[in-house]
Every structure is written in C-alpha cells, then in structure tokens.
Amino acid sequence: MRFQYDTIGERFVESKTVAAFSAADTHTLLGALDALGGVSGLDTLDLACGYGYNTRLLARGGARRAVGVDISEEMIRLARAHGVIGADDVATLEGAVGADSSPEPSEDDAVAAALAPGAVAPGAVATGPAGSTPGRAAPRDTSIEYVVADTAKLPQLGPFDLATAVYLFSQATDRSALHAMFRSIRANLRDGGRLLAIVPNAGAYPHVDWSPYGVRIVDRVHEGDAPLLKAQFLTRPSVDFEFREWAHADLAEAAVEAGFATVGWQPNRTPPPDGARDEAYWTAYRAWPISSLMTCTA
Numbered sequence: 001m002r003f004q005y006d007t008i009g010e011r012f013v014e015s016k017t018v019a020a021f022s023a024a025d026t027h028t029l030l031g032a033l034d035a036l037g038g039v040s041g042l043d044t045l046d047l048a049c050g051y052g053y054n055t056r057l058l059a060r061g062g063a064r065r066a067v068g069v070d071i072s073e074e075m076i077r078l079a080r081a082h083g084v085i086g087a088d089d090v091a092t093l094e095g096a097v098g099a100d101s102s103p104e105p106s107e108d109d110a111v112a113a114a115l116a117p118g119a120v121a122p123g124a125v126a127t128g129p130a131g132s133t134p135g136r137a138a139p140r141d142t143s144i145e146y147v148v149a150d151t152a153k154l155p156q157l158g159p160f161d162l163a164t165a166v167y168l169f170s171q172a173t174d175r176s177a178l179h180a181m182f183r184s185i186r187a188n189l190r191d192g193g194r195l196l197a198i199v200p201n202a203g204a205y206p207h208v209d210w211s212p213y214g215v216r217i218v219d220r221v222h223e224g225d226a227p228l229l230k231a232q233f234l235t236r237p238s239v240d241f242e243f244r245e246w247a248h249a250d251l252a253e254a255a256v257e258a259g260f261a262t263v264g265w266q267p268n269r270t271p272p273p274d275g276a277r278d279e280a281y282w283t284a285y286r287a288w289p290i291s292s293l294m295t296c297t298a
C-alpha cells in the first residue's frame, strides 16, 4: 500500500529544515525534554518519525535506545540514509548514502547537544551562530533502530520511558484509529513514562495565514470523524498534503481512554529572534501558532 508520505518524501525533508513552524516545534520539544531532565539513559520511541529528525535528537541526546516508527517505507528509507550521513540536505543525502560517516556538524548536532547532560538552554544552542555547536553529544547511529509500522497496530517494541509523536495524531483518519494509536503507545510505555506530542491547533482556517511560516491551508472539508484539512508545504515546488483537525478534547479523551494518568497542554515556544526571523515575526506567530505540545503521563 502507498501512503501520503511515500510520495512527499524529500519535499518533507526540505520543509522540515527550512520552515519556521518546524523550528518552533523543535524548540518546543527540546524545551519539554530539557524540563524533564533530558533523555540520557532513557529508552525512547519516536512515532511517525518521518526521516528520523527527532529520533536522531533522542539518540544524540544520549538515549539508551532510540526507536523510530513510521508507516511509510520511503520515510524510513530516508531515515536510515540520514542515519548514515547525519545531514539534512537532500542533495547531500541522495549523493552520499554509504559514504563518509563523519560529516560536518549539522543542525541535528546543534539541537542534540542541547539534550546532552550539562548542556546549556536549548534555545541558545539551537539558534546559536554557525560554529557555536559544542561538539557531538553521543555517538551517531549506535542506538537508533527504525521500524516500518502503523502506530495504530504497533507491536510490543518496548517498554520505553519516553515517546515522542510529532504530527502523528493528525494522521489518524478516524476516531477508532486515533484511539488505537494512544492505546499502542500506552502499552509500549512503562508506568510513569511520558508521551510528548506536537499536535495541530484546530480552528485557524480560514482566519490565519501561516504561509510566512512555511505551510498554507487551502481547504477544510467536513467529512468523517474530524475535518480534513488540505494543505501545502511551501517548499520549491510546493507539495500538497492532508491532515485531520482533531480537537484537543478528542486527543485528551483518547489518551484517558487508553489509560494515561495525566494529560496536559503547553503553548508552542519560539526560538530567539535572529537576522532572518525577528521578534515581530515570532510574536505574530505566537498569536495563533500551528501547533501545541500535548504531554501525557502513563
């Protein structure tokens, strides 16, 4: 079976590395991981891992185990390729699979260093000037495993201390799949383990224009259990994609039904301003950001 991201593949890699909303999501996730004390020594699971961006953050932050799961064989192929060369540039990736395993430090390295024991605040590292990366936090690849699987039908891969899910739940096509995803994640977490999920905020379309931040919503169709949003990653060329606009209450209900003991929400955080994105740019974004952070305790 072909899935949406089997064809989006490399355009998603481009979006992830250039889009401002993605930078804000990473900043938000890093802040939450830092608040939990980092990931050093933890068994971690990254669901809807895509090309492994967040899985690599976990591994390089010193996780004992970092397992990335995605339904798309193409995204897992890209993840494995990035695991070899550790870069986020598509051209480099395509040309260098299996080549030099010691490339220049990448953006991944900078954010991973933020997760390392004793690291400085994540924002300061993730947005620091070129050359400020304080070295690599953990050996590359040694603890990364990738699995092609549907999170709604996830086998027992754990137990894990921590799961991340960046834009997983918006891929659930109906309520039963959404609930099955939360149940699978809960079953793979130890008691007291955490789920950190980046989830879209509902209700922005047609009032909010996110195109300065790398994504555009073009339609909202009422069908099924949650509205279907038709959107574009503003890459070159742009690429169409779809996701479900679950209300936060739907997500919370699914988490509780799956047995999570606590459910919490945090607003999106934004990186410090720099030459490319000033304070006014981020202030406008924070008025109605694309996503929020959902935190659940197993």
Ligand SMILES: C[S@@+](CC[C@H](N)C(=O)[O-])C[C@H]1O[C@@H](n2cnc3c(N)ncnc32)[C@H](O)[C@@H]1O
Residues within 6 Å of the ligand: 003, 005, 006, 016, 047, 048, 049, 050, 051, 052, 053, 054, 069, 070, 071, 072, 075, 149, 150, 151, 152, 165, 166, 167, 168, 171, 172
């Ligand atoms: C927007 S991408 C996010 C990728 C990654 N989390 C990141 O932030 O770079 C959504 C990903 O979810 C994956 N996906 C969709 N449905 C899934 C499912 N049921 N189980 C696991 N992965 C799924 C897609 O293949 C795609 O790679």
